[in-house]
Amino acid sequence: MSPRTPEQFDAIRSQRIRQIKDAALRLFARDGYANTSISKIAREVGMSKGLLYNYFSSKEDLLAAILEDGFAFAAALIEEVRAMSDPVERLRLVIERTFDHVAANADYWRLYTSLAFQPAANEVAGRMMEAGGTPQIVFEFTVDAFRQMQHPDPESEAWLLSAAIDGIFMHYLQIGEDYPLEKMKRYMLERFLNVLDGDGGGG
Amino acid sequence: MSPRTPEQFDAIRSQRIRQIKDAALRLFARDGYANTSISKIAREVGMSKGLLYNYFSSKEDLLAAILEDGFAFAAALIEEVRAMSDPVERLRLVIERTFDHVAANADYWRLYTSLAFQPAANEVAGRMMEAGGTPQIVFEFTVDAFRQMQHPDPESEAWLLSAAIDGIFMHYLQIGEDYPLEKMKRYMLERFLNVLDGDGGGG
Amino acid sequence: MSPRTPEQFDAIRSQRIRQIKDAALRLFARDGYANTSISKIAREVGMSKGLLYNYFSSKEDLLAAILEDGFAFAAALIEEVRAMSDPVERLRLVIERTFDHVAANADYWRLYTSLAFQPAANEVAGRMMEAGGTPQIVFEFTVDAFRQMQHPDPESEAWLLSAAIDGIFMHYLQIGEDYPLEKMKRYMLERFLNVLDGDGGGG
Amino acid sequence: MSPRTPEQFDAIRSQRIRQIKDAALRLFARDGYANTSISKIAREVGMSKGLLYNYFSSKEDLLAAILEDGFAFAAALIEEVRAMSDPVERLRLVIERTFDHVAANADYWRLYTSLAFQPAANEVAGRMMEAGGTPQIVFEFTVDAFRQMQHPDPESEAWLLSAAIDGIFMHYLQIGEDYPLEKMKRYMLERFLNVLDGDGGGG
DNA sequence: TATGAATGAGGGTTCATTCAT
DNA sequence: AATGAATGAACCCTCATTCAT
Known part of the structure; x- marks a missing residue:
């Protein structure tokens, strides 16, 4: 009362x-x-x-708010990692954090991916994704890491790594809990960054 | 008259x-x-x-006809490749053919992927994709190849390869002609199948 | 050739x-x-x-042609019967002929009835039915017959008879061949015209 | 506010x-x-x-709701009449109630009849009419009544009575207020049930 | 004579959004 | 803060009719 x-x-x-x-x-x-x-x-x-x-105020506004939440994660991750001195270690952290975020926010990534595929379909989403240029930065981190590891073709390897990650996420988002996401995370770290152990920071 | x-x-x-x-x-x-x-x-x-x-007869019927065309490619590829005796060579051919098909039919794959992501969104597409179980077969081809190559963990490597391929396609479909698709095809063959040369059968 | x-x-x-x-x-x-x-x-x-x-020349024209065929039957029947001197005998003939026509042209009467019920629904049909004023004449024949039979209320009895006939047709058209149409014809003649025998003019 | x-x-x-x-x-x-x-x-x-x-939720749903209202009348009538011990009296009541309902709800019966004629034309109406099997019960009431009245052919007489009623309704629904519906109701009761007086149960 | 491609108006239905209460 | 009635534009689809060939 x-x-x-x-x-x-x-x-x-x-x-x-x-x-x-x-x-x-x-x-x-x-x-x-x-x-x-x-x-x-x-x-x-x-x-x-x-x-x-x-x-x-509108359906698009609601969509924007949802996407914003996801962008916040990316921004926070960049922020956290920017100052790290070792590019390899930095890349490792980005990978781990991203895997964990995808595992914990599958719906968000499902939505994000479906929108990313057809930027023309939704003006608001299109504009937001263009603005939130996270991927570009992460790609540069990746190239840095491979360069430091003296990889003969750091750019291609960076493309490959990021493709593999995105592909793994795609599979996980389509298959769901049957997909061995955690195992693939460790396999990635091992094959691309020679990280042998690591509990994977699993949630 | x-x-x-x-x-x-x-x-x-x-x-x-x-x-x-x-x-x-x-x-x-x-x-x-x-x-x-x-x-x-x-x-x-x-x-x-x-x-x-x-x-x-309906919008869905039109969609089905379009998807059917794409499925025909997959079926034909499987058919072509089924009898090959060398799993590695077979996998190589599958990869090359698929890269070429994606390059030549970007719109189809854009549509396909966007539908595959939200099977609940479209009943017809969902049913067709379930029925056209190509990916499963291709995955088994991949495992076979890595087993023959004595890979220590053929399953994980198969997951990785197919993820990398799908990721590359995703990037290509989003970025468009700026993406180094042909280069990545060669890089993939080299890194996963130790194929060093090959003009890639480029179309 | x-x-x-x-x-x-x-x-x-x-x-x-x-x-x-x-x-x-x-x-x-x-x-x-x-x-x-x-x-x-x-x-x-x-x-x-x-x-x-x-x-x-149009869908309505086709409908009109079909209805015309049915009207021709009615006109011919009136023509055939007009000169008969005994009203009772005349009525008997009308009833028999009509029963037989309904039995032989169920679809026509189904269509006719459905149109007659909603004259506003179809302009052409409405106009034709208004013009082809057969029912009115047949009703007068019926009253004549009952008058000649000294019926105390020839008009009501005429209404009743024509209602019974239409109702029987309605049932027959809805139920189909399971309906005892022939039997009801004889029953009608017997109950309304005191016709005891008669093979029913069965076709 | x-x-x-x-x-x-x-x-x-x-x-x-x-x-x-x-x-x-x-x-x-x-x-x-x-x-x-x-x-x-x-x-x-x-x-x-x-x-x-x-x-x-749809045009058919609207139709169903309208028909439902009419079916409710039939169900209520059956309910009211089921326990009556005298079949003749019961039949009389059914007839009176139905005449009154038709007189008061001409549009409903016009619609009902037009649908009943072409069950193939409308799936929803077809199913509802099949389910609402009132006519069958009323027909049995009618046979009962004639049997009790020692009629020599109760079944035929029942067919005749129900045909006459339906035919009268048909005429009334087509002709409208010029049709002597009330008079025909009394005439029916008199001719078929030997009911001589009766205020007509006027509602 | 004969075909079926082509149109355009209209029908049933959905939905983001607004608004009185 | 909260409801759901109310609108209107757009959507998928059908069909009588016309027309080039």
Whole structure:
């Protein structure tokens, strides 16, 4: 009965936003952005369409918010790693962190990949992906590492490594939990970075 | 004056079907199946919506016809390669043929990949992909080859190779002609199959 | 090889028209006029849509031609019966002829009835039915007969008789060959006209 | 200012549903189900097409809801009458109630009859009519009554009575208010059940 | 005579978004 | 904060009809 404090309002607000984003991500990932209606999302969350529009001004806005969350991970990772002096060690960390993030956020990556494939399909997503130029930086890290390892063709090897990683993720996202993701992570580190042990930082 | 012969009708039909499939593939690949309307396809071809339905009974039917064309390539490749006695040589051929097909049919693979990512989004595509179980066979070819090469962990290496290939395709499909696809093909053959030369059968 | 004579052309023409009307009647009766497309009729006959339009200038024209055939029966019956001196005998003949026509042309009556129920649904049919005022005449015959039989309420009895006949037809058209149509014909003659025997004029 | 209560929403819903059903029934009855577009119904009600779909998930669903209302009458009548001990009295009541229902719901019966005539034309209606097997029960009531009245041929007489009733309805539905429906009801009761007086059970 | 390609209007349906309450 | 009624544009699809050949 007592009126809610502003803090309570904020808490409710944050929780609502989280619920909406979670439901939307799940549905976007499974059925595709275009095949997911606002109605379905609202029903999944258990709120009215109208209220959903109190938190996100459009379907695209909701998509942008979801993508933003994922970009934050990439930005944080770059930040964490930028100052490292050993390129090989840096690359190792990037790989481990990324594998773990994919394992923990499969839906996000499913959505991300499906959007990345058809940038023309969605203006907002297209613009955001162009802006969030993470991959470029990571690619340069990779070349650095192979150069330091005296690899004869660091560029090709970098392309290969990043292709292998993306391919592994693709397989994992399609096959799901039957895919030996953890094993492949260790196999990658071993084959590309000669890292023999390592518990993989598994979550 | 005299009525058209059946051959003339057939010619018109074939040409129209080809025009429609071409336009649809282009748009599906660029904008996504869900974002491509029949109207847009018809406009692209320069015909009325109604006429399109003389050739394809539904949007899904059109999609199926397009996918079928691609599956035919896979089936033909398997057929060609099945009887080969040397697994390594067989794998080499599969890789080369597939690289070439991807290079020549980028739109098809763009569409294919985008559909493969969200099988729940499209019933028809989902069913067709389940039925056309090519990847499984190709994976077994790969394991065979590495076993013959006495690789210590043929399964993991097979996973890695197929991931690398798919990743390369992903990059190529996203980046386009700037991507060094031909170079990566040679690099792959060299690194995974110890094939040193080879002009790659380039088309 | 020898060129066809005009008579042959006419014969072909008549046959085509008959085929088209037959197929159209069957489909109109079963699926309804609105649910039957020109394409379906042409396919059923085994000719092209274009050719069908050589014989009937529109779908409505085809419907009109079919209805006309049925009206011809009614007109002929009236003609045959008009001069009869005994109203009872005349009514008996009308009933027998009508039962027989319904039995032999169930599809026509199915179509006729479905159209008669919703005159607003089809302008052509509506106009034709209004013009072909057969029922009115037959009703008067019926009243005449009952008057001659000294029935205390000839009008009501006439309404009843014609309702019973129409109801029997309705049941027959809905139930089909399981319905005891012949038996009901005899029962009607017996109960309404005191006709005890009669082989029913069975065809 | 304050949001609408659930009761208010319910009231709006009920009213809209009633408006839609009323308009649809009127149009279906007059023009036929196939000739009545959702647009026309919406225009008749004065709402957008889209809103109509908030209340009925499809045109067929709307039809089903309308038919359901009519079936409810039949079920209630059967229920009311089932326990009656005197078959003749029971039949009398069924006849009176049905005449009254037809008189009060002419549009419904127009629609019903038009659908019953071409079961192949509409899957939903076909299935519902098959399931709602009222006529069969009523027919058995009728036979019972004639058997109790020692009629020499109860089955034929039952067929005749039900045909007469259906025929009367047919005439009434086609002719409209000029048809002496009330008079025919009394005439039927008198001729078939020897009921001489009766206020007609007027509703 | 004969074909079927071609059109265009209209039908059923969905959905992002707005708004009164 | 919260609801769901309401709209309108766009979507997939059908079909009577016309026309070049």
